[in-house]
Amino acid sequence: GAGVSQSPSNKVTEKGKDVELRCDPISGHTALYWYRQSLGQGLEFLIYFQGNSAPDKSGLPSDRFSAERTGGSVSTLTIQRTQQEDSAVYLCASSLALGDEQFFGPGTRLTVL
Amino acid sequence: AQSVTQLDSQVPVFEEAPVELRCNYSSSVSVYLFWYVQYPNQGLQLLLKYLSGSTLVKGINGFEAEFNKSQTSFHLRKPSVHISDTAEYFCAVRSSGNTPLVFGKGTRLSVIA
Numbered sequence: 289g290a291g292v293s294q295s296p297s298n299k300v301t302e303k304g305k306d307v308e309l310r311c312d313p314i315s316g317h318t319a320l321y322w323y324r325q326s327l328g329q330g331l332e333f334l335i336y337f338q339g340n341s342a343p344d345k346s347g348l349p350s351d352r353f354s355a356e357r358t359g360g361s362v363s364t365l366t367i368q369r370t371q372q373e374d375s376a377v378y379l380c381a382s383s384l385a386l387g388d389e390q391f392f393g394p395g396t397r398l399t400v401l
Numbered sequence: 402a403q404s405v406t407q408l409d410s411q412v413p414v415f416e417e418a419p420v421e422l423r424c425n426y427s428s429s430v431s432v433y434l435f436w437y438v439q440y441p442n443q444g445l446q447l448l449l450k451y452l453s454g455s456t457l458v459k460g461i462n463g464f465e466a467e468f469n470k471s472q473t474s475f476h477l478r479k480p481s482v483h484i485s486d487t488a489e490y491f492c493a494v495r496s497s498g499n500t501p502l503v504f505g506k507g508t509r510l511s512v513i514a
Binding site for chain 1: 445
């Protein structure tokens with residue numbers, strides 16, 4: 289079946305605007321993860337969902353970041369009042385169960401001007 | 402909490418030379434170990450994984466890794482690299498139980514012609 293998909297692939301926005309990033313996991317995968325990858329940096333873990341529940345939100349960089357997952361499927365990562373330091377590639381991954389092998393999407397490249 | 406250390410942030414190597422990318426993890430009773438590869442402008446894909454059994458694990462593209470419990474290491478090796486192996490490599494670990502993978506900061510492998 290189809291892999292993990294993310295949209296948009298690229299997003300350019302102005303500082304102060306809100307953005308919404310979308311992730312469609314592999315069908316049947318109960319766990320979903322969001323990461324951020326800044327230029328020259330490693331993977332920064334943001335948040336994970338088990339079903340629709342996110343047990344630990346401490347990885348989100350600030351209260352401008354929020355994420356939700358509905359119907360055990362699609363997830364959205366919302367960044368309010370974007371700042372230039374939010375510029376990065378946002379990666380989504382899913383796995384059959386929490387802790388299993390993760391399958392990654394191609395990422396959304398966010399540029400905040 | 403589990404942690405992963407990738408000792409080298411960048412590894413340059415000449416084409417057809419051998420390479421070893423190092424990964425150490427914090428000790429735990431039992432762990433599952435993974436190596437992921439990220440080619441330029443792409444998402445991460447699984448290279449190989451150790452769950453149990455033989456400590457020498459073979460993956461795609463001629464890569465292999467050896468689980469060494471006493472040294473808490475899971476180094477990635479390839480006897481002869483190609484230009485196409487130029488990529489970012491991430492080591493990841495998961496303890497038993499329902500916990501997400503923990504990723505290292507990555508090692509950038511640059512293969513020089």
